Amino acid sequence: MSVMTPAGDYRESYHADMCIFPTRNSRWAMLVGLALCCAAPLVLDRYALSLMINIGMLGIAALGLNILVGFTGQISIGHAAFFGFGAFASAGFADLGVPVLLAMPLAALATTAVGLVFGLPAARLKGLYLVIATLAAQFILEDFFARAQWFSGGVAGRVTDAPNLFGVALDTDARYFYVVLLWVVLSFCAVANLVRTRDGRALIAVRDHYLSAEMMGVDLAYYRTLSFGIASFFAGLGGALYAHYLRFVSVEAFTILFSIQFLAMVIIGGLGSVMGSLLGTCFMVLLPEVVQAVADALQGGAIDRALKLGSSIAFLREMTIGAAIILFLVFEPEGLARRWRLIKAYWKLYPYSY
Amino acid sequence: MEWDLLSQLVLNGMIVGALYGVVAMSFVLIYKASQVVNFAQGEFLLVGAWVCWWLLARWGLPFWAGFLLTLGFMTIFGVLLQVIVLRPLIGEPVISVIMATVGLSIFFQALMKWMFGVFAQPFPPIFRTERVNVLGLQVQSAYLLSLAISLVVMAAFGWFFTASKHGLAMRATAFDQQVAQSLGISVPRVFAMSWTISAVVSAVAGVTVGVVNGVSSGLSFYGIKVFPAVILGGLDSILGAVLGGLIVGVLENLAQYVDAQFLGWGNMFQIAPFYALILILMLRPYGLFGTQSIERV
Structure with missing residues (x-):
């Protein structure tokens, strides 16, 4: 096994x-990355840790969506509703x-x-029609959450417990981080390998x-x-994971905007790229923080007063999400995964890039 | 069962449904001409209504001037959207194009909230609203006006596609792009035109709803309600879109009645069309009048 892949496709x-x-380095990079993640709770502060937990749990959901959108070529704009169903179901089981x-x-x-029930039309439908079916699923499930008191706690929401391992409550961010990390690693390993199986190729x-x-x-029909x-x-x-991290789940969280954010993660990260799902999630989690930081930096200035930045930060976030989706689609349709490959190639080939 | 109430509900449904029909028609127009599923259709209503409101309420223009300026603005808006965002995406997979319109949708929704706030704003009074008696049913005159506007728009569409040169060019492009091109039709121009017409017509619907109910971000929900209507009618049929819109409008009102009387679930008004949507997709995905695409191997 070589240290670097040669320029060109020499797989035999x-x-x-x-x-x-493909190379020894990539395996080491993976292991070092994992070790760094394991050490993260010891070093990072609470805020950075909560961002990483967010990236982890949203990343798992984005990964699932990438299997549907990136690998099978079907679109779903009801992903947040399923995300919400998982949250309520877990709270219910607990x-x-x-x-x-x-x-x-x-x-x-x-x-x-539940997904299979709504997916049944998917067996007969493709592309466009499936989008519309999942749009309906989004609204029907959202309505169901709002109505079913026993399931979702209705408007008041539902309080959940922290997980518990051998009598140790995993209730702090530092402890919960490992729960999320475990599931992230398991999910990403599973999907990276799924792609290599007969089913994945199908x-x-x-x-x-x-x-x-x-x-x-x-x-x-079967594979769709x-x-x-x-x-x-x-x-x-x-x-x-989301439900037991926030310890409170309520209907309002799982709107269609949230579904669109999942799609944005997948598209910005790169369709059909396992690593891209995580990159895209990082982007989408960090983007609002950047918007917030910019708004904070401008606070009190002339721009702030003219544009009412402070009071409308939520709308600015939505706008940047929409703008990010469009800009990526127009300028970088293959997402961050491709950009990452280009950066790697640049360093590998420097100074003789062609 | 109270027949009075029921027929009143059906009439209300038809009035709202006619508006759905108009929006659905402009949705189908874009789909037919350029095979783009436009998730930002509701935002056309929203932008049009807010711009018109802004001209009337802030600048104090008379209604006709504000309305014409709005239509002019929407013309430019539609062309710019198509040229800047959609044109670079020609030839990209369906997913990308759909996502671009989804992106446009949330962008403009948020932009409008940012510029005009989240609260509903009433239009300055333009017409005297009074209750009119139609066949023994009480109807607000504003609603009748909206029905009339819908019918006028529909008739204009009918004329445009059967008698005008540009309309025929559009139909030719929808039928076969290459043949249309070889006949001297500029396909990019047809695409831009379809977006423009769609934006203008949607804005008319938006202003109509705004005049009757006030302008708010809820207008963009019309863009979502379009989907049950167009799927019911068949994605590529203008006539189907109109009928689908009417049926969805009536269905909503009847579902609300059934809900209030028997089920007591609440919210059926919003959700019933989506149950219908799932059913249609399972039973007859090409709708009432859509092309049955048969693929033979």
Whole structure:
């Protein structure tokens, strides 16, 4: 195994083509990154830690959406509703006496079931029609949350417990961070490997050319529904982590704007890129913080007074989200993942880039 | 069962439904001409209504001047959107184009909230509103006016597509872009024109709703309500869009009645069209009048 990949595509076997870490360096980088993450709670302050937890749980959901959008080529704008379903389901299981750490995967499975129900039209629909079906799912689920007192606590919301491991309550950010990290690592490993299996290749075949895929014996309906199920699973898992982190879930959080944010994460990160899901989530979590910082820096100045920055920060955030989506689509359709590859290539080839 | 109430509900539904029909029509126009699913249709209503409100309430223009200026503004707005945002995306996958319109939608929604606030603003009084008796039913004159405007817009559409040169060029482009191009039709110009017309017509609907109910960010929900209407009617049928809009309008009101009388769930007014949407997608995804696309291998 070489230290660097040579310039050009020199892979000679299927094994080399399918490996996750093409070079020794990439494997080391991964391990060092993981070790740094493990050490993060010891070094970082509470604020930075909470941002990382956010990136983790939203990243899991974004990863699920990337399987649907990036790998299978189906769009969903109801992802936040499934995220919310996972959150409420996990809170519900925990209330029934299931240990929280077990309630999370259970909630994810429950969300999968719901996702499959809404995914059934997906078996017959493609692209455009599925978007509209998931749009309906978003509103129907949102309405269900608002109405079903027993499930969501209605307007008042629902209080949840912190997870508990062998009598130690994982209730501080530093402790909860490891719970999120564990699930992030598990999810990303699972998806990175899913892409290399027969099922993963079938999903990509459905995206690239569904007629050819069908002729090669890929069952379109099965794989479309499957990818919808997987996406819902990760949405539910992310939602469950969210519920037990905030310790309070309420209906208002899971709006269509939130769904669009998930899509933005996937597009900005890079469609069909596992790493890109995480990069895109980082971008979308940090973007509002940057907007806030800029508004704070301008506070009291002439611009602030003229544009009413302070009082309308929420709208400014939404605007930057919308603008970010459009700008990325027009100027960098393959997202941050491609930008990252270009940066790597620049350093590798310096000074003889061609 | 009170028949009076029921027929009143149906009439209300038709009035709102006609507006849905107008918006759905302008949605279908864009879809037919340029195969773009426009998630920012509701924002056209929103922008148009706010601009008109701003001209009338802040600058004190008379209604006709403000209205014409608004239409002029929307013309430029539609062209600019198409040229700046949508044109670079021609040839990109469907997902990218849809996402771009979603991005536009949240951008303009937030921009309007930022500029004009989150509270509903009434239009300055333009017409005397009074209750009119139609076949024994009480209707506000403003509603009748909105119905009339919807019908006029629909008739104008009908004329445009069957008799005018540009309308025929648009239909030709929708039918086959390459053939249209070889016949000397400028396809980019047709795309830009479809966005412009759609923006202007939606703005008319937006101003109409604004005059009747006041302008608020809730207007952009019309853009969402369009989806049940167009799917019901068939995505690429203008006639279907009008009918779909009417049906959705009536369905909403009836669902609310059933809800209030028997179910007591609340909120069926908003949600019922989406249940219908799921059903249609499962049973008959191409809607009432849409093209059944059959792919043979």
